[in-house]
Amino acid sequence: MRAPELRGRGWLNTGGRDVTLADLRGKIVILDFWTFCCINCLHVLDELRPLEQQYGDALVVIGVHSPKFEHERDPKALAAAVERYGVHHPVVDDGDMHLWQQYAAKAWPTLAVIDPTGYLVASMAGEGHAEGLSRLIDELIEKHTADGTLHRGDGPYVPPPAPDTLLRFPGKAIELANGNLLVSDSTGHSVAELEADGETLVRRFGPFNEPQGLLQLPAEVASVAGYDVVVADTVNHQLRGVRLSDGEITLVAGSGRPWRSAVDEHPHDALAADLSSPWDLAWFDDKVIIAMAGIHQLWWFDPIKRTVGVYAGTTVESLRDGPIPDVWMAQPSGLSVGGDRLWIADSETSALRYIEAGVMHTAVGQGLFDFGHVDGPAKEALLQHPLGVAALPDGSVLIADTYNGAVRRYDPTADTVSTVDSGLAEPSDVLVTSTGDVLVVESAAHRLTRLAPGAVQSVTGERHRTERPPSPVAPGNLTLDVIFTPAPGQKLDTQFGPSTRLEVSASPPELLLSGAGVTTDLTRPLVINPDVPKGVLQVVAQAATCDVDVEFAACHLTRQDWGVPVVVTPDAPTRLPLILRGMDEA
Known part of the structure; x- marks a missing residue:
């Protein structure tokens, strides 16, 4: 199929100009659908850098920033993230998720490959695709060089001025x-x-x-x-x-x-x-x-x-408490010890959690897609992607509520959350010194900030949910089909056991009447509860491959976690496809 046109709210790293597919004709293009909160997206940025260097005159990487959190919709925050993570290619601001829908993305990160004639030839989700991408690029270079449709030369990247702080x-x-x-x-x-x-x-x-x-x-x-x-x-x-x-x-x-x-x-x-x-x-x-x-x-x-x-933790990305071997977390990013408790800023669930006596508890937070800036009773309070936490001598906890630009305080005695300071630039850590001073690592302001003592605000704020377009699914029997095609020159690797693994769960758990658990088959029959109108299917898939026809074969592992919002609708599809790695080179 023809690749949909690149339209967004604006562009970064292009010297102020928009980029169209016509501008990229003759180049191999990788679209990287990312959001800057996502650790897996940051891993993919690292995987793409060697490819950008190796194929610099034939390959153009375009970052498509499709935000999860409300803060990530802010163009200034996006510009800061592009600098923070050393993104050295053009980035289109997909703040309204238009391109996300046009390219049928269902997970962060997702990669789409466009050939020099403007056709979409591959799509893949998750990490671990660098070797397969390299092989695909080699094939595309060979084909389009022979056809005369590959045009080498500089891409549209224009570096921004270097800061000095x-x-x-x-x-x-x-x-x-x-x-x-x-x-x-x-x-x-x-x-x-x-x-x-x-x-x-x-x-x-x-x-x-x-x-x-x-x-x-x-x-x-x-x-x-x-x-x-x-x-x-x-x-x-x-x-x-x-x-x-x-x-x-x-x-x-x-x-x-x-x-x-x-x-x-x-x-x-x-x-x-x-x-x-x-x-x-x-x-x-x-x-x-x-x-x-x-x-x-x-x-x-x-x-x-x-x-x-x-x-x-089990590596499943979600929120589940209990004995610590079996818990689910989502990008834990801040730790602090207070007495017998280890406090955790669990960023992707916008949660404050703690471990005591081998059991994990959630003090504040409701799940992967619920966030905001709301004070009050802890069960109703909301954070937005916190990265830091500091236990205080009185048993309370300060939270670097990063995407709300605030420092929050959790009082375990009253079981309430309040706002200590706001208007900060992406605070990423809180430090209480031996003299009792409170220092905030104000990351996007590139400084340490000393908080004034005593002031506590009460914020009613707003509640938010990540509103990705849900996938309609039929009640009753549903086939989950994770699509995986090995990269050119690779085959599924069974020398150490099954080459694939699929783990499925749901939130709420009642959404699935059957089909939860772990198997080695990437296709799974599920039974959807007709009495649960909507929820999230949590899917973790991985596939092991190895090189073929080479003397020293290398092994590779591709993995992705999906949190797929679904709405249960009569007459909806009875198959849910998720692409781990799909190819269409016709």
């Missing part, structure tokens, strides 16, 4: 024993030590790759481990240790490969383990707890034994 999109902050502050200067790819004023630079450590979480180890642990501070080197998918006395940096966990296979709670060699976007760190239960944002889990790390394992 002390910090650039700082992420997290901690206080050192001497009163100085350590700040992860994420877009500066370093960790900055500042004096207590939060403005005077003492020194920098690095380089890292978009670092986030920081943790100073207990002194007795640090003396054995040989370093004082653990840094979540987020985009490198690793943890590094920093010795403060001389600035030496040591790799302490993570192979550098993004997570692609299961790890259990048992000890595993830390340096051999594949991590996935570690975002924050805390010392709890005599271990380093890692907010593993990329796979919706918490892991533990033992800096003395140099081992890691899973602490909580």
